[in-house]
Amino acid sequence: xxxxxxxxxxxxxxxxxALAVLIAIGFFFYLRQLYTGLGITGMSxxxxxxxxxxxxxxxxxxxxxxxxxxxxxxxxxYKTFGKITVIGEFLAVxxxxxxxxxxxxxLGQPMRLLNVIFYPTPNSMLFWDMIVLNGYLFLNIVxxxxxxxxxxxxxxxxxxxxxxxxxxxxxxxxxxxxxxxLYCGLPGRGFWLTAILAPRFLASAFAAGPAFLILLxxxxxxxTSFDAGTKxxxxxxxxxxxxxxxxxxxxxxxVFVAAYSQIxxxxxxxxxxxxxxxxxxxxxxxxxxxxxxxxxxxxLLVIPQARQNETTLGFACVFVFVGIWIDKGxxxxxxxxxxxxxxxxxxxxxxxPEILITIGVYAVGFLVLTVLYKVVTGVKEELAG
Amino acid sequence: xxxxxxxxxxxxxxxxxxxxxxSMLIGLSAHTAKAAGPDGGQRPQFSMGDKAxxxxxxxxxxxxxxxxxxxxxxxxxxxxxxxxxPEPVGESARRDQIIKWIWPTEFKHAFPGQEVEFLAEDVAxxxxxxxxxxxxxxxxxxxxxxxxxxxxxRDGIVMxxxxxxxxxxxxxxxxxxxxxxxxxxDPRPDIEDENPDFPTRMxxxxxxxxxxxxRLAVGKKPACVEASDGALTFGDLNDPDSDVRKLLAxxxxxxxKPNLGTFPSVFYIV
Numbered sequence: 001x002x003x004x005x006x007x008x009x010x011x012x013x014x015x016x017x018a019l020a021v022l023i024a025i026g027f028f029f030y031l032r033q034l035y036t037g038l039g040i041t042g043m044s045x046x047x048x049x050x051x052x053x054x055x056x057x058x059x060x061x062x063x064x065x066x067x068x069x070x071x072x073x074x075x076x077x078y079k080t081f082g083k084i085t086v087i088g089e090f091l092a093v094x095x096x097x098x099x100x101x102x103x104x105x106x107l108g109q110p111m112r113l114l115n116v117i118f119y120p121t122p123n124s125m126l127f128w129d130m131i132v133l134n135g136y137l138f139l140n141i142v143x144x145x146x147x148x149x150x151x152x153x154x155x156x157x158x159x160x161x162x163x164x165x166x167x168x169x170x171x172x173x174x175x176x177x178x179x180x181x182l183y184c185g186l187p188g189r190g191f192w193l194t195a196i197l198a199p200r201f202l203a204s205a206f207a208a209g210p211a212f213l214i215l216l217x218x219x220x221x222x223x224t225s226f227d228a229g230t231k232x233x234x235x236x237x238x239x240x241x242x243x244x245x246x247x248x249x250x251x252x253x254x255v256f257v258a259a260y261s262q263i264x265x266x267x268x269x270x271x272x273x274x275x276x277x278x279x280x281x282x283x284x285x286x287x288x289x290x291x292x293x294x295x296x297x298x299x300l301l302v303i304p305q306a307r308q309n310e311t312t313l314g315f316a317c318v319f320v321f322v323g324i325w326i327d328k329g330x331x332x333x334x335x336x337x338x339x340x341x342x343x344x345x346x347x348x349x350x351x352x353p354e355i356l357i358t359i360g361v362y363a364v365g366f367l368v369l370t371v372l373y374k375v376v377t378g379v380k381e382e383l384a385g
Numbered sequence: 386x387x388x389x390x391x392x393x394x395x396x397x398x399x400x401x402x403x404x405x406x407x408s409m410l411i412g413l414s415a416h417t418a419k420a421a422g423p424d425g426g427q428r429p430q431f432s433m434g435d436k437a438x439x440x441x442x443x444x445x446x447x448x449x450x451x452x453x454x455x456x457x458x459x460x461x462x463x464x465x466x467x468x469x470x471p472e473p474v475g476e477s478a479r480r481d482q483i484i485k486w487i488w489p490t491e492f493k494h495a496f497p498g499q500e501v502e503f504l505a506e507d508v509a510x511x512x513x514x515x516x517x518x519x520x521x522x523x524x525x526x527x528x529x530x531x532x533x534x535x536x537x538x539r540d541g542i543v544m545x546x547x548x549x550x551x552x553x554x555x556x557x558x559x560x561x562x563x564x565x566x567x568x569x570x571d572p573r574p575d576i577e578d579e580n581p582d583f584p585t586r587m588x589x590x591x592x593x594x595x596x597x598x599x600r601l602a603v604g605k606k607p608a609c610v611e612a613s614d615g616a617l618t619f620g621d622l623n624d625p626d627s628d629v630r631k632l633l634a635x636x637x638x639x640x641x642k643p644n645l646g647t648f649p650s651v652f653y654i655v
Contacts, residue, residue: 036588037589038588038589039479039482039588045482046563048558048567106553106554108554108590112552115533118531119531121531121532125555127530188524264497341497341562343493
């Protein structure tokens, strides 16, 4: 099937070339980082995880969201999602790939990566994260590819695929749960030390991921003859609506606990993010933008006419995606590190090389996604024709 | 004749090599046997000399009443110079990425959440040295995915294997005391006077205070304790007759963030 990715229009190749250029730029700066060390990033002794780990956290959510297509189709026999489950699975593949790359570019000694396997340490959450991420990547490649191949040949998927599909459903939940456990099990980091972190991560994932899927469906429809269908898109829109409201609700629960209990360790971080602390407030405008975007999206999504109109739905999806990206990809990680354990403030701003490396990793993900989707749409067009 | 002489030389050469390699092997195995403590021979550790100081759980009591700026500087210098901690200077140096094993701070930073209202001026502004607490229940060890940081069973010191660390910095997120530093760049050019008896680090690994495990192995107290003019007391917390236990029995001492359940082994008399 891969041959479908080798034949494409001029636009297709231009897009791939543009991504390749971004990858090359990112790789160049990564080599510099490898040579001089992580000192070229904005990270510091106090904010030891920055943009890379934040993108990883956000993308784990995008990856997990494939389950929002797989679960209704396979557990509830919701046939409308039948022809787009593979779109979700391949989005998961490219997202998990980006997650892994973000972890690798964040390591001080990436050539020692295999030490995690040579000295397996089950009490470290990073060990489990490695297992769930690799497992999820494997599951989605195998399932997506085989189901698509069977569809192309007009036969039912192989029998052994079914159990893998059922496993992939709780597995999707596990990847974001374990990712939340990286943070919420750490003593002395009041911002993350909350049992609702994993549920909140899942809610934001099931909002941002399906919102992105809707946007991808629009793009695919524009450039190919494959249409996910209004019914599927509207069903996804309802999922986004519920999830983004749940996400806001969980966040407000968080705010209540901190604000009402007034325990400084819990209020300090929220205060830093939304109002600034002792004159430091680099993220304040970002965080309020995030809130505004999420609230605007909720308003658009709960009004049936606005949700059913694809233009306003498109805007709502962009708002959800960007709003949650700011929350998780920007505020969530540095917010936990400021103030530091000694209640001192060191702010974090990513540097240019750091941003270019980040863009390079995203370009790798989009390249893989484009190639996989080219195969999917090629097969679908072949079947339709 | 020529041929046999050459053969002789060749054989002799190999023999010398063989003997050399053999004795090296013997030497190595003897060394491992000597170094292997209760936690087995796999751990990197300093072989214990005859004069080695041993304890079940090393601990420290800091008498903050005896601290002042110059004394703190002296202790930090003693520690950092012995352990090859880089001192980056110049304009390109990023102050937010420095490495520190022991450093002075104020009461409110050393003990956030334990603030005392209307604290006496002298206490509020007196320098208080902070360092790795060598927690009895260390969260950094729990977080490390490669066991590069570990608690030495023999005496409770929380140590680092610089050669195993992958630089993920999970331990730094886990430490509630900000005691760990990361080598954001190659530290070697910034070491003014290298101590050949202690390893230098490379970029991309985490490091922190090791309670001078390398000095304890040859019967010396930690460098900061030696330089402290009696402000720092070091000893076995599990031995009721030790200096630290006697001091703790006489004086009221506090620990940093006791509510987190990490059980720090560094105590502070305020």
